[in-house]
Amino acid sequence: MILGSDKAKVGHGLLGQTFESTVYPVEIDGTTYNLYDTAGLGEYSGGTVDNSKAVRNLYRLVTDLSKSGGVNLLVFVFKCGRRITETMHKNYNLFYHGFCDSQVPIAIVVTGCENVEPNMDRWWIDNEQSFTQAGMKFNGSACVCAFKGRKTNAGGYRNEGLVRESVDVIKCLVVQHCTTSGWSKVRIPQSKL
Secondary structure, three states, rough: OOOOOOOOOOOOOOOOOOOEEEEEEEEOOOOOOEEEEOOOOOOOOOOOHHHHHHHHHHHHHHHHHHHHEOOEEEEEEOOOOOOOHHHHHHHHHHHHHHHHOOOOOEEEEOOOOOOOOOOOOOHHHHHHHHHHHHHOOOOEEEEOOOOOOOOOOOOOOOOHHHHHHHHHHHHHHHHHOOOOOEOOOOOOOOOHO
């Protein structure tokens, strides 16, 4: 959606589509940002994305980024209408506290908000407190529509305008919360422990 093309593999099925981290450079307001699409966590054991392998790949990504400029922003993607689950809470803690030592800004992007009234942002206004009570705090949020919807008789798509608006909202979120200098995971040698 942010790339403005179909470069990143997405699917509408129940099984994961992303198996390894893939970088997508995108220019926002004259600055290039490297966005990493990562394997999702928490797929059931018979799924296409092995959870332990996904965790290892994500840890390797954070370690590799630490060696080459650091991590500037984490983006937690959440689908409107879902509930905060134990797995989701564990994934938040793994990334934010475990991998990044609570040192990297984290933002939430809530997808599927096209039917929220009176506007998409209302979802976060109504639900932020539930995340806070669950110990999941975010530096910023964006409630968006990521699905163009069905074709209309006029030849466009039902949610086309909301998707365009959502792209701008996400880009603004990235610019506002992405740090200029990346955080790097520092390893303490065993002898110092």
